[in-house]
Amino acid sequence: MNALITIGTFILMEGATWWIHKYIMHGFLWMLHKDHHDHSHEGDFERNDLFFVIFAIPTIVLFYTGSQQGFNYLFYMGLGILLYGLAYFFVHDIFIHQRVRFLRNTKNAYLLAIRRAHKQHHKHVNKEQGECFGFLFVPLKFFKMYFKRKQLIRTQPREKWPLVLLSLALPLVVGGVAGAVTAQNVREWYPQLNKPFFTPPNALFAPVWTALYLLMGISLYLVLRQAPTTARKNAVILFGVQLFFNFWWSIIFFQFHLIGLALIDIVLLWSSIIWMISLIYKVSRRAANLQWPYLAWVSFATALNASVWYLN
Structure with missing residues (x-):
């Protein structure tokens, strides 16, 4: 229904x-x-x-x-x-x-x-x-x-569909795995914490992250379709670095309940996103612009993580 x-x-x-x-x-x-x-x-x-x-x-x-x-x-x-x-x-x-x-x-x-x-x-x-x-x-x-x-x-040229699908799937799979591993703690442990007044409802997180992962995937595709250069290589490396911090933040915070360590991780994530955007900008301005909503949301999540750590 x-x-x-x-x-x-x-x-x-x-x-x-x-x-x-x-x-x-x-x-x-x-x-x-x-x-x-x-x-x-x-x-x-x-x-x-x-x-x-x-x-x-x-x-x-x-x-x-x-x-x-x-x-x-x-x-x-x-x-x-x-x-x-x-x-x-x-x-x-x-x-x-x-x-x-x-x-x-x-x-x-x-x-x-x-x-x-x-x-x-x-x-x-x-x-x-x-x-x-x-x-x-x-x-x-x-x-x-x-x-x-x-x-x-x-007669029109074909899009590189395997590359499109891979670019979209990578962040979605990483986020999906982290979400599946931590789902029970999100439902049972997280509601028991003291949280600041600006905490959004739990129902908002899944659709927001899904939208952000899709934007990240499109951005990655726009980078990968460019000619191989050192700038493109560095941008892809930083994309992987920030995705690493992104994955482990959910595990550290929700699965291991290490709120302080998670705060360190998300600060590193926030820093790596800024670095990544600066590198992507050298390859594709449009691809870089797609990452701004991600940075904005992680900035908010950092403030939320810090507040939860302080209150608990």
Whole structure:
């Protein structure tokens, strides 16, 4: 039942997105969405990116409320919205707008149809006379356009899928193993500790870390696809170093209950992330930018670890 709630919410979000895009983003909040059409912004970020924050609020509320009520249907509604948001970020910001160079030469007819429909939407720089407001489902004419051109699509270069999958899987597997080993202590030991007022609910950790591991994997792929250089080699080494500290922090804190030693580990993790970002920046600026949310979350986790150590 919980899986059905999550899947159902994910599907319903497509209709909600169409309505919000057409009547809110192209309506009274056009002032935030405008620079996404006319490219009037400067730098890597747009005012339109604030919608990620706006749409994250109901997800956080549902996660918190659902977890406080025994992980009821509200929690799984929040999970459905989160998964839709991750899909939106991957397809819209990474694949379509190429804010990260990824899947540029895909031959998948479905993805090509979505990208073509979205580009048609962006032909209108004003909020009026818009079209193609959907995200995962667009007018059938775009699907027909590409499903009938398989021969043309086959001529396009293929992505290095083994490298893509390996890059995504590495941080997810490391995080998954650490999570599986410490799951029981997270449920039984961690709630007994004295914690500061800014401690987030336990239910928030899994989706946040999953999103961060995905961003780390994409960043790693963008580095590995570059030409072999000393800079790339050093960036990959530091990626491995920080992943090592990342894995052992969970074990030291939750499994061995060594809060002070875990604090030392997470400080080393925080330092290695900064070093890693500086090295990745020399190889790929976009790959480096994908690591900033990771650094922000580990900075928060460091403060939380220090507070728990002090209070206990």
